[in-house]
Amino acid sequence: xxxxxxxxxxxxxxxxxxxxxxxxxxxxxxxxxxxxxxxxxxxxxxxxxxxxxxxxxxxxxxxxxxxxxxxxxxxxxxxxxxxxxxxxxxxxxxxxxxxxxxxxxxxxxxxxxxxxxxxxxxxxxxxxxxxxxxxxxxxxxxxxxxxxxxxxxxxxxxxxxxxxxxxxxxxxxxxxxxxxxxxxxxxxxxxxxxxxxxxxxxx
Numbered sequence: 001x002x003x004x005x006x007x008x009x010x011x012x013x014x015x016x017x018x019x020x021x022x023x024x025x026x027x028x029x030x031x032x033x034x035x036x037x038x039x040x041x042x043x044x045x046x047x048x049x050x051x052x053x054x055x056x057x058x059x060x061x062x063x064x065x066x067x068x069x070x071x072x073x074x075x076x077x078x079x080x081x082x083x084x085x086x087x088x089x090x091x092x093x094x095x096x097x098x099x100x101x102x103x104x105x106x107x108x109x110x111x112x113x114x115x116x117x118x119x120x121x122x123x124x125x126x127x128x129x130x131x132x133x134x135x136x137x138x139x140x141x142x143x144x145x146x147x148x149x150x151x152x153x154x155x156x157x158x159x160x161x162x163x164x165x166x167x168x169x170x171x172x173x174x175x176x177x178x179x180x181x182x183x184x185x186x187x188x189x190x191x192x193x194x195x196x197x198x199x200x201x202x203x
Contacts, residue, residue, distance in 0.1 A: 005058050015038075075137045148175060
């Protein structure tokens with residue numbers, strides 16, 4: 001796999017050009033008026049044409065082995081992106097109450113002053129959802145099942161050549177089936193949240 005995705009291109013239009021005049025002490029109000037004037041000239045058309053030619057660099061090459069275990073491959077990319085998003089996010093989308101624990105639901109937040117305000121748990125709900133997404137993608141490329149298996153020793157009698165019994169020791173696995181099931185259910189919920197809130201993964 002080879003992936004190279006460059007930064008978004010900054011828009012340069014007539015108002016951005018006019019704002020450059022502030023560097024030579026033209027005040028902001030005057031720059032706005034110059035921008036309004038330029039907006040009705042060929043300069044605006046030229047800026048739009050130049051912008052249409054400036055494409056973001058996107059190069060992606062997928063090799064055959066990338067899809068042998070595509071979920072594992074994608075997890076290596078998704079996990080660090082989710083961690084960075086959580087670190088740099090500036091807002092939060094609407095998260096359904098049913099998707100979070102009881103104590104984070106809007107009905108348990110203090111009353112809002114205005115109907116249109118967000119409740120005090122708004123950002124906490126999104127943080128919780130991000131944490132669950134991060135956790136589930138951390139699980140993909142580790143042997144998480146191992147923690148629910150334990151080998152215990154046991155002895156059994158075996159006849160030897162002289163017809164005398166001897167004890168031989170062996171190991172048998174003990175499985176924490178309840179823990180295994182709960183872990184798997186939490187993982188499935190994390191993947192479901194990732195799909196449900198996929199279009200909200202932006203900063």
